[in-house]
Amino acid sequence: MTLVLDPFYLIVDNAAWVRRLVPLGVKLVQLRIKNESDAAIARQIREARICCEQHGAQLVVNDYWKLAIAEGCTFVHLGQEDLAGADLAAIRKAGMLLGVSTHDHSELDQALSAAPDYVALGPIFPTVLKQMPWAPQGLSRITEWKQLIGEIPLVAIGGLTIDRIPVVLDAGADSVAVVTDILRHPDPEQQTHRWIALTRIMG
Ligand SMILES: Cc1ncc(COP(=O)(O)OP(=O)(O)O)c(N)n1
Numbered sequence: 001m002t003l004v005l006d007p008f009y010l011i012v013d014n015a016a017w018v019r020r021l022v023p024l025g026v027k028l029v030q031l032r033i034k035n036e037s038d039a040a041i042a043r044q045i046r047e048a049r050i051c052c053e054q055h056g057a058q059l060v061v062n063d064y065w066k067l068a069i070a071e072g073c074t075f076v077h078l079g080q081e082d083l084a085g086a087d088l089a090a091i092r093k094a095g096m097l098l099g100v101s102t103h104d105h106s107e108l109d110q111a112l113s114a115a116p117d118y119v120a121l122g123p124i125f126p127t128v129l130k131q132m133p134w135a136p137q138g139l140s141r142i143t144e145w146k147q148l149i150g151e152i153p154l155v156a157i158g159g160l161t162i163d164r165i166p167v168v169l170d171a172g173a174d175s176v177a178v179v180t181d182i183l184r185h186p187d188p189e190q191q192t193h194r195w196i197a198l199t200r201i202m203g
């Protein structure tokens with residue numbers, strides 16, 4: 001059955017952000033931790049899972065699919081390199097949902113061969129979060145991707161801001177993922193409220 005994704009997809013880099021923003025009404029959140037020990041990551045996954053369960057939010061664990069399984073999580077996000085090294089059978093056996101990143105047609109073919117529960121396309125606009133070899137995809141690429149993947153939910157990511165939500169959803173994205181426009185906002189709580197309100201109207 002096709003998954004229905006919340007139109008607002010928050011991505012954070014530690015469990016403290018999950019505790020701070022999920023209670024505001026976030027329903028889909030990714031824990032994307034880099035450069036910490038497995039023990040520290042496992043602890044934060046557990047903390048985030050408990051918080052999400054308490055608030056009816058879906059937690060997606062980035063990269064660390066083994067820890068996600070061990071901590072009883074239900075959703076992982078994998079990039080292409082992560083996917084190449086992952087045991088998809090183990091992920092599915094654990095009953096996990098799977099989201100996969102794509103940046104070009106060959107990556108889309110790879111992603112679709114894993115029967116993902118959503119496909120992410122990025123970077124839609126320039127992003128300051130990480131360096132990537134791909135030029136911004138632009139809005140027409142969102143429309144193209146949605147036509148190619150059909151019913152599978154499409155997540156747009158990269159350089160998204162509150163002002164860009166309408167055009168990105170209108171182009172065909174089912175969900176809009178964000179880091180900087182919320183985590184580096186002077187008032188992250190207020191900005192989260194704005195994202196929730198706008199994606200509820202538009203999504
Ligand atoms: C929703 C979503 N889309 C894309 C990514 C990027 O994943 P990946 O290419 O594996 O890069 P890292 O995030 O691991 O640096 C994502 N995390 N979430």
Ligand SMILES: Cc1nc(C(=O)O)sc1CCOP(=O)(O)O
Binds near residue numbers: 122124129177178180
């Ligand atoms: C983590 C990530 N992955 C991308 C991809 O294109 O796969 S773009 C991106 C950065 C998203 O952060 P921001 O909202 O700050 O631009």
Ligand SMILES: [Mg+2]
Binds near residue numbers: 063079
């Ligand atoms: Mg990754």
